[in-house]
Amino acid sequence: MSGPLLYAGCVIPSRLPFVEAAAAFVMGRMGDEVRRIPGAGCCIDPVGLASLAPEARGAAAGDLRRRAGERSILALCEGCNFSLSASAECSGSTIGFLEYLDGSLERIGGLVESPLGLRLAVFPGCHAESAYASRGVSAPEMMERVLRALGADPRHPSGGMCCGGGVSGVDDALSRRILDECVNALDSTGADAIVTSCPFCFLQFDLVARRRVFHIAELAASALGWREDASKYHRS
Numbered sequence: 001m002s003g004p005l006l007y008a009g010c011v012i013p014s015r016l017p018f019v020e021a022a023a024a025f026v027m028g029r030m031g032d033e034v035r036r037i038p039g040a041g042c043c044i045d046p047v048g049l050a051s052l053a054p055e056a057r058g059a060a061a062g063d064l065r066r067r068a069g070e071r072s073i074l075a076l077c078e079g080c081n082f083s084l085s086a087s088a089e090c091s092g093s094t095i096g097f098l099e100y101l102d103g104s105l106e107r108i109g110g111l112v113e114s115p116l117g118l119r120l121a122v123f124p125g126c127h128a129e130s131a132y133a134s135r136g137v138s139a140p141e142m143m144e145r146v147l148r149a150l151g152a153d154p155r156h157p158s159g160g161m162c163c164g165g166g167v168s169g170v171d172d173a174l175s176r177r178i179l180d181e182c183v184n185a186l187d188s189t190g191a192d193a194i195v196t197s198c199p200f201c202f203l204q205f206d207l208v209a210r211r212r213v214f215h216i217a218e219l220a221a222s223a224l225g226w227r228e229d230a231s232k233y234h235r236s
Contacts, residue, residue, distance in 0.1 A: 004074035004095060005037045007064070010045075011199045012077055018230040019199065022221035023076050023097055029224045030107050037067050043080040061087035068093075074100055076217065078198035082127035085134060096131060098124060098197040098216055102142040108149045113225040115151020120214075121191035122147070122156045123182075123205075125163065125198030139197075143216065147195065150223040155189035163204040176208070183209045195219060210236040 006027065008020045024034045043064070044057040061084055064073060073094045075081035081096035101108065124132075124139035132139040144154040164178030183205070186194055193212040196202050205213040218230050 003033050003035075004072040004100070005035050005068050006074050006076060007037050007040055007043075007068075007080060009075070009077035009080040009199075010042050011079070011203075016199050016202065016215070016233075018228070018233050019202075019215045019217050020076060021228070022215070022217040022226060022230060025221045025226050026101075026217060026224060029111055029221075030104055037064060037073065039067055040064055043075075043077075043083040045079055045083070057083060058087055058089060061089040065089045065093070078125050078128040078131065079200060082131040085131045096128065096197065098128060098139065098142055098146065099132065099135075099137070101146045101216065101220060102137075105145060105149050108146070108220070108224070111225075112149070112151060112223050114223055116147070116219060116223050117151060118193060119153045119155055119189075119191045120147055120193055120195045120219075121186040121189045122154050123161070123163075123186060123194050123196045123201060125196055125201040126166070127200070128197050143195065143197065146216065146220070150219055152195075152219070154195075155191045157185040157189050161185060163198075163201040165200040165204045168204070168208075179204055179209055183211060186211075206235050212236055 012019050027034045044060040075084060075094055076097045084090040084094040122140050122143050124143050128139040140156055147154040161182045162178055163182055164175035168175040193214055194205050195214050195216055197216045202213055202215050205211045
């Protein structure tokens with residue numbers, strides 16, 4: 001068997017299962033086999049858990065590597081992408097879903113049924129930017145290319161930003177200040193909505209900031225003919 005194994009992590013299956021459904025639809029439309037890592041566990045969150053037990057990340061990554069066998073790991077969560085890319089066990093064999101889409105632009109262009117027609121504020125998130133930068137590619141630039149292929153108008157705010165999710169639950173006041181600064185910058189682009197590839201950022205924008213936000217997998221699926229209305233699972 002060839003092709004990557006889809007790894008959704010913990011947050012997406014438990015809180016945003018529609019994102020995994022959208023990603024599977026996209027892979028199927030592009031003719032790729034949709035298979036998941038059997039018995040996959042947690043990657044060990046790069047913010048909350050890895051700092052408490054650094055050795056646990058290596059153990060978790062090693063377990064995922066063994067379960068995936070010789071196939072590469074397609075991380076749907078940018079936290080997982082960052083965590084696995086930073087581990088010696090999975091470095092070089094992990095790709096993110098945004099990266100997967102960017103590498104499939106020609107196929108996407110021939111499959112678009114419903115161009116998005118939206119102005120979208122580009123926000124891959126900190127984990128995405130770090131993971132892709134380590135591989136010499138730009139997360140915002142990849143997202144802009146993908147959105148254009150899907151028939152959208154990407155709007156990229158100046159400067160790097162954080163959604164504040166990393167300190168949520170530790171210092172909620174600080175988290176909210178960071179989020180508010182981020183949202184103000186995104187609003188200034190005149191976009192219809194925010195697009196991210198990170199479930200943590202999605203939850204911050206949707207649940208806390210109450211802004212219209214999409215995961216990149218939802219948008220790709222919608223443009224490629226997905227008839228499900230995932231927005232009914234959003235809070236905003």
